[in-house]
Amino acid sequence: MLYARCAFCGYTAPLNCSGSFMPHPTMFVELTAMGPTCPQCGPLPPVFTCPYMHTQYLYIPGVTGTPQPGYTYAPVAQVQAGASEQTIQSQLGKVAGEVGKKLGEGVVQGIFGQ
Ligand SMILES: [Zn+2]
Numbered sequence: 001m002l003y004a005r006c007a008f009c010g011y012t013a014p015l016n017c018s019g020s021f022m023p024h025p026t027m028f029v030e031l032t033a034m035g036p037t038c039p040q041c042g043p044l045p046p047v048f049t050c051p052y053m054h055t056q057y058l059y060i061p062g063v064t065g066t067p068q069p070g071y072t073y074a075p076v077a078q079v080q081a082g083a084s085e086q087t088i089q090s091q092l093g094k095v096a097g098e099v100g101k102k103l104g105e106g107v108v109q110g111i112f113g114q
């Protein structure tokens, strides 16, 4: 299962889709070579909006390219179904750390030239 965590409020939920153009029963989003993919709709835009209307990009290790400074990323972790909240949060924490590190490197490159 793909879990995402809101970078603003920490809201954590499995990524799911209930249809963008044609509503369908809620389905869990799967990770494919195309990125986050709904079994019904196909590849989805890598955007996450939490119930508090915080919209941000998804950061999926190995799928998302280099994070861009100035944007906010919700870490995404692939976690086994039934994993404990603690496991999910520790996986997400690792991904969030990776985003922060890469953003830091990007900023350094921006300051010191190419
Ligand atoms: Zn939020």
Ligand SMILES: [Zn+2]
Pocket: 017, 018, 019, 020, 024, 038, 039, 040, 041, 042
């Ligand atoms: Zn869908």
